[in-house]
Amino acid sequence: TLTLPVIGNGREDDVEVAGGKSVYMVSDGTGWTVEHSVNAALGQFEHCLVDRVCPVNTHLFSGIVDMEPLMEIIKQAAKEGALLAYTLADPSMAESAKQACKLWGVSSTDILGPITEAIATHLGVSPSGLPRWAPERTYSLDEEYFQRIEAIEFTIKQDDGALPKNLHQADIILAGVSRTGKTPLSIYLAQKGYKVANVPIVMGVKLPKTLFEVDPEKVFGLTINHVVLQTIRRARAKSLGFGEDVKSNYSEMDNVKEELDFAGRVFAQNPVWPVIEVTGKAIEETAAIVLRLYHDRKNRCSMPRISKRY
Amino acid sequence: TLTLPVIGNGREDDVEVAGGKSVYMVSDGTGWTVEHSVNAALGQFEHCLVDRVCPVNTHLFSGIVDMEPLMEIIKQAAKEGALLAYTLADPSMAESAKQACKLWGVSSTDILGPITEAIATHLGVSPSGLPRWAPERTYSLDEEYFQRIEAIEFTIKQDDGALPKNLHQADIILAGVSRTGKTPLSIYLAQKGYKVANVPIVMGVKLPKTLFEVDPEKVFGLTINHVVLQTIRRARAKSLGFGEDVKSNYSEMDNVKEELDFAGRVFAQNPVWPVIEVTGKAIEETAAIVLRLYHDRKNRCSMPRISKRY
Ligand SMILES: Nc1ncnc2c1ncn2[C@@H]1O[C@H](COP(=O)(O)O)[C@@H](O)[C@H]1O
Numbered sequence A, B: 001t002l003t004l005p006v007i008g009n010g011r012e013d014d015v016e017v018a019g020g021k022s023v024y025m026v027s028d029g030t031g032w033t034v035e036h037s038v039n040a041a042l043g044q045f046e047h048c049l050v051d052r053v054c055p056v057n058t059h060l061f062s063g064i065v066d067m068e069p070l071m072e073i074i075k076q077a078a079k080e081g082a083l084l085a086y087t088l089a090d091p092s093m094a095e096s097a098k099q100a101c102k103l104w105g106v107s108s109t110d111i112l113g114p115i116t117e118a119i120a121t122h123l124g125v126s127p128s129g130l131p132r133w134a135p136e137r138t139y140s141l142d143e144e145y146f147q148r149i150e151a152i153e154f155t156i157k158q159d160d161g162a163l164p165k166n167l168h169q170a171d172i173i174l175a176g177v178s179r180t181g182k183t184p185l186s187i188y189l190a191q192k193g194y195k196v197a198n199v200p201i202v203m204g205v206k207l208p209k210t211l212f213e214v215d216p217e218k219v220f221g222l223t224i225n226h227v228v229l230q231t232i233r234r235a236r237a238k239s240l241g242f243g244e245d246v247k248s249n250y251s252e253m254d255n256v257k258e259e260l261d262f263a264g265r266v267f268a269q270n271p272v273w274p275v276i277e278v279t280g281k282a283i284e285e286t287a288a289i290v291l292r293l294y295h296d297r298k299n300r301c302s303m304p305r306i307s308k309r310y
């Protein structure tokens, strides 16, 4: 059996766990679901997490398909006084986790149990109880798999204004000045299966002709507050190795403002393009806004919805 | 207030919802958490979903921060006989959703309520009750934000063996023959903040010298079953516009086998590189395995864990 002991949560390396409350996260699969859920739930405690007023440390244990490592982890959670959040498909594993937590005084939450039960009742079908990596499961390469890969490869190829002749093949085109997050946003959308091209708006550089030939409904402008943009560009310049004192054109306030104005004029000349303000938004938030507009434009109805079949 | 009506789940476009049970997904934020959870829970019903024996249609409604659209959606769910899964940070919104569902006979599940409550008790702190886009919240560009963007940009630049002189800067290097999923895997890991470079192994092409100069502990070989690889390559050749009947070198079985053997010899000569079998694995599954090994190698201890601070 495949046994994945522990997976990192984000890029954070193994930090000294000095002080702070612990949250243990256990999955028989990749652990991405429990990680995503705990991370979103922690968003409700930002007021307390900020500046590490009440520090929290999460620990992800994935690929836990056997009883023995499961019990070890729960024992350790008890020792550390940790909270346990888990996703375990096998009902006997889930039940054992619950019982062991009770026995050893560990608070625990089954992340997917309730929704899985609700779906079972809704469909009138029992859950398989098979974890992601059960040998009985067969993963088949479906159309979606190929489509996602194609989207990712297309999006990489089209980064930073490359190959403007391909713009008509894109599902979504992002336009904005440097450091408005076009590249990470493109990649985020590509992972969801959309073919994305991004086109930088640079002062004094002519935009590709094809940008104005494609369906304007698929073009999205990105804009950002000039002070925030300057901060980001300064960080960028620093990471590119320019000294703090070197005043680069790129991050000087006058230039930043002028370039944003220039972009604003381009957007004004193309009123069909929605302009999205990215200041203070995480990439996944801007992605949600872009996709809302994208699908909204496709099916204009009073209660728009996008459906996926399973 | 920001109101996002509905967001797509994956690339699937607005499908005719003929037959099948519906699952409504509602969030006051992006909707990615409820989508992720429902998707994982549906994994437990694959035996029934396959070939659409018991078809399921999901519908994602995001950015629902006001009572009125919330009630409209629940009414519609009642009409369609849908199940409702939601994430609503504002306790009065969550409570209203629950009550309305009860009143109108809609089964409902609060995806984050239980884990949020558990964390509140664990920390001894009340949840803020503020949704992601509440004006009171301020999103700050932290170090992690810049690190993730840098990782994504690095990874794009290093795709497909480009700029081998930079291999020493990578956190993770993936090596494998064409169509083992190096590119989507690299991008998946980059989104998590890792700087990834991928190096194609091509029959008769010399691998870059730098690949053998870097720390071998950060290099991962990818391998795949030859029949599956041929299928993938045929699909690839087709999508590149080669006819079905054109036998390309690329997807002919002899060549596929020979190239995999060649890669196998490279891996044998570099025994420190783990070789990961990707056959039948989704990208996020391979990513979990790579990161398990990556972190395992960093902190070799009996109960390895990776910690993240909040
Ligand atoms: N396709 C799938 N088939 C069966 N179980 C799955 C599937 N995807 C996820 N799961 C289960 O859902 C939970 C969360 O998965 P993960 O996000 O990989 O940790 C685990 O209990 C997995 O075993």
Ligand SMILES: Nc1ncnc2c1ncn2[C@@H]1O[C@H](COP(=O)(O)O)[C@@H](O)[C@H]1O
Pocket: A040, A041, A043, A044, A046, B027, B028, B029, B030, B031, B032, B033, B034, B087, B088, B089, B112, B130, B131, B132, B133, B137
């Ligand atoms: N950083 C955050 N601060 C406050 N609430 C959040 C944060 N991130 C996510 N949430 C909440 O967590 C739930 C899931 O978020 P989402 O994945 O954006 O739909 C929603 O109720 C959001 O309002």
Ligand SMILES: [Mg+2]
Pocket: A160, A182, A183
């Ligand atoms: Mg860029």
Ligand SMILES: [Mg+2]
Pocket: B160, B182, B183
């Ligand atoms: Mg590739």
